Amino acid sequence: MKRGAYLAAGFVSLGLALLGVVLPVLPTTPFLLLAAACFARSSPRFHRWLLEHPSFGPLVREWQEHRSIPYRTKLFAICLMALSIGVSVVLFVRPAWLQAALVTLGLVLAIWLYRIPSRH
16 A cells, blocks of 8 residues: 555656646656655666666766755756746736746745755
8 A cells, every 4th residue: 555655656746747847837856856766665667767767867866876966957957947937927927926926936946956965
């Protein structure tokens, strides 16, 4: 039962991570790391698949081995997030309070991500 719950949580987290690749304010990295942790407890096969994935594997391995995120990955994520939030605020979001909320959320996420340890 516990194994099934971890497996389901792993797939939900992986799905959210994949959505985070295309949605501006949904962070990919935390959901990807959560998926890896859930798969490690439920399915060696899916955990291995995630570790060997060409795009996601290096990030997950870096976290598992060093508890850090590569510096370039952090900067890329923060820049991409700033760009997507900026485009959303300028082109799609009209109410000023919602624009402010989106920018505030983006700043909080950027600060949180930047504070995660990194290796150069």
